[in-house]
Amino acid sequence: MSTALDTAFFAAWIEEIARVVAAEKEWLTGLDAAIGDADHGANLDRGFTAVAGALAAKGPDTPGSLLMLVGNTLIRKVGGASGPLYGTAFREAGRTLGDTPEVSLAQLHTALEAGLAGVRKLGAAAEGDKTMVDALAPAVRALEQAVRDGRDPAEAIGAASEAARTGAEATIPMQARKGRASYLGPRSVGHEDPGAASTALVVSALHTVATSW
Template sequence: MLDADHFRRWMTATAASVDREAERLTALDSPIGDADHGSNLRRGFRAVTAALEKEAPDTPGAVLVLAGRQLISTVGGASGPLYGTLLRRTGKALGDAAEVSEEQFTQALRTGVDAVMQLGGAAPGDKTMIDALVPAVDALDAGLGFGAAATAAEQGAEATTPLQARKGRASYLGERSIGHQDPGATSAALLVAGLAEAGAGTGADPV
């Protein structure tokens, strides 16, 4: 079972990796975006960890709802409402249970990813964060655990390189967006990797 601490560790681990990788995210965002993805997300996840420390929410759902709200209000780019909606919807779907099973979390995350697709209008193959998130949820759904989900997200992000962007600013570039790994898919892979870093989720976890 996963408790509020697990979700707090998830957010802390993601904040650390976003901080570490911020320059790389911004570099990926330079040829096909507006070169602010790393700095925007760094600001957002710093706000997330600060808010979690201050308010200390005590259920998995409350941790994610608070984190999502922080991202929407502090990121300043499109990734704010997108990641914010992902976490908030996932958190809302978890309700107010003190602990949730991996299976419940997977279902909730699926709800969150669907909400992101609805908000941004993106589908798999559009060269967005969805290309990392959907394979990750599929891996969790198959009971493969957080480590396998992280690998699936990473591979999904790498697989965006040959794609032509169909959403966001990069879509204005048309064919010139081909050949660049999508920054949003790359940061989404960091988010899923944070889940693996937070521990548990071996796939053999009893539910």
């Protein structure tokens, strides 16, 4: 694939996220039913359906403006904690990219790192708290290492996707320390965090697009 990621690439990523979330919404909601409000999958599906409509209507001309629109739409359309958290992640990533028409792999890492920082700040969450941070932080680290190693984009994003999936699965034995799941105390142990699970899907969607670009 090309080492320069343009607006069409990011649009394809968002389209793939919408497809995967729609396909997995019942699974995500099932995870959320165990330790949350049982609405995570439905909320994200509604949000990314709205995002698809917003992108079709506006047609942003840079990766940064596209991600900003995604973030703003999610904040407006998605209830619960996931809208503000995902919305912040996409907005911070978009803000970091600015108005550049093409994004390098290193710039993608910087953007995702900014998104992670936004999520950490808004949710006051750290790794080990059983949240989406447990999937996103390892993904960002893996991408950073892949950039340092000079790996091509598909391989580098694949490493990030694998790290996100591993991080999400690692939340199963954790006791939640943030969010609604934390109210359950020890009863939150034994369940995969739905936010971490959906984050792994989002990064996996990025890898799917990268392998075919």
